Amino acid sequence: MSRPLLVEIAVCTYRRSSLSHTLASIAAIAVPEHAVLRIIVADNDVEESARDAVEAIRAKIVHQVIYLHCPAGNISIARNACLDRATGDYLAFVDDDELVTPGWLTALLATAKQTNAAAVLGPVSARYGKDAPAFMVEGDFHSTKPVFVNGEIKTGYTCNLLLDRNAEAFRDRRFDLALGRCGGEDTAFLADLHATGGKIAFADKALVIEPVAEERASIGWLAGRRFRSGQSHARVLRTTAAAPGLALQIVLAALKALVCFAVSLVLWFLPVDRWRYVLRGILHLGVVAGLLGVREAMHYGGPVPAARSNPHVA
Numbered sequence: 518m519s520r521p522l523l524v525e526i527a528v529c530t531y532r533r534s535s536l537s538h539t540l541a542s543i544a545a546i547a548v549p550e551h552a553v554l555r556i557i558v559a560d561n562d563v564e565e566s567a568r569d570a571v572e573a574i575r576a577k578i579v580h581q582v583i584y585l586h587c588p589a590g591n592i593s594i595a596r597n598a599c600l601d602r603a604t605g606d607y608l609a610f611v612d613d614d615e616l617v618t619p620g621w622l623t624a625l626l627a628t629a630k631q632t633n634a635a636a637v638l639g640p641v642s643a644r645y646g647k648d649a650p651a652f653m654v655e656g657d658f659h660s661t662k663p664v665f666v667n668g669e670i671k672t673g674y675t676c677n678l679l680l681d682r683n684a685e686a687f688r689d690r691r692f693d694l695a696l697g698r699c700g701g702e703d704t705a706f707l708a709d710l711h712a713t714g715g716k717i718a719f720a721d722k723a724l725v726i727e728p729v730a731e732e733r734a735s736i737g738w739l740a741g742r743r744f745r746s747g748q749s750h751a752r753v754l755r756t757t758a759a760a761p762g763l764a765l766q767i768v769l770a771a772l773k774a775l776v777c778f779a780v781s782l783v784l785w786f787l788p789v790d791r792w793r794y795v796l797r798g799i800l801h802l803g804v805v806a807g808l809l810g811v812r813e814a815m816h817y818g819g820p821v822p823a824a825r826s827n828p829h830v831a
Contacts, residue, residue, distance in 0.1 A: 686715025747803020
């Protein structure tokens, strides 16, 4: 008999009480035949604030659970610690405020096998609280799916991701520490993977659920997220286009923003459509800002520490 397929599931965390629920959902997934699971939790806090949640789930499940203490406040450090610790055939990433569904991993692996992709993305479905604005629930503004460009996925996210560790495009690839405090490190990682020949596929049945926290159920939060997404896209453009092309991209993004804002005024009395176009316009403004070199806001931790090659393992 061939050896079992080793699949590792990585959760990077920073002071989130929801981690316990995330780990419990992972513990309840269906395990594909001839597969062995290992869970890796990377704690990005200076204090070992996630240790208790890890120890609690470790005592309840048969899967191996590894705790990595890799401070502080730079998500790329935590992600890279997971990459360095992983030894399996596949490595999946989910966020510490998400719930995976029972068939999640099976669907990711099936798509990876069918497509021979270096990376597979799954959908993230938002679940709103009772106090969320009605138009936001109707428009489903917080859910996440990949963007297809001419039928191809050229970048993605880590909130629902499976990586083939044996793929040539994956080898020696790491998350950029310079992006670990502002975000967009996952966009850059997957864009680079695609640029070096790594195929990115989509598993539409590999569902992850994200409960939307009250503080995130606002236009202000969504606007900030869209603007940062635009800046992340601009970073990818800067690495692939020459100066004349970048100038054209700035003009096009600015025009798109103006069109979106104009359409939002026309649709002002239709809240879902209005805010959808406003947010799309803000995304294009983020592209303009990114192409002009506007620095991205810092969202994780304090000063960037030196990278740790051997985070504390337990």
